[in-house]
Amino acid sequence: MSLIITDECVNCDVCEPECPNEAISQGEEIYVIDPSKCTECVGHYDEPQCQLVCPVDCIPHDENNRESEEQLMEKYLTLTGQL
Ligand code: SF4
Numbered sequence: 700m701s702l703i704i705t706d707e708c709v710n711c712d713v714c715e716p717e718c719p720n721e722a723i724s725q726g727e728e729i730y731v732i733d734p735s736k737c738t739e740c741v742g743h744y745d746e747p748q749c750q751l752v753c754p755v756d757c758i759p760h761d762e763n764n765r766e767s768e769e770q771l772m773e774k775y776l777t778l779t780g781q782l
């Protein structure tokens with residue numbers, strides 16, 4: 700499952716550099732996560748790094764982008780050129 704940034708985002712810029720997959724970018728109004736790049740940090744870290752640093756706790760799981768641990772690992776391997 701990818702994570703999603705809600706409209707509570709205050710554009711503090713803290714999460715973007717923490718993402719190991721470069722999945723986070725500045726959108727038109729708030730930061731956004733590219734679901735095709737977000738692995739929930741699987742393959743890199745034990746926990747989603749963006750959630751850990753967000754000061755307003757506005758990065759929940761995106762129920763519309765559900766993926767299994769296996770799918771997330773496969774995405775990680777694809778993104779890092781190992782598949
Ligand atoms: S959970 Fe990890 S991979 Fe997904 S957007 Fe946050 S930092 Fe990036």
Ligand code: SF4
Nearest residue numbers: 708709711712714753
């Ligand atoms: S850390 Fe949270 S508040 Fe800051 S830019 Fe990222 S999503 Fe927005």
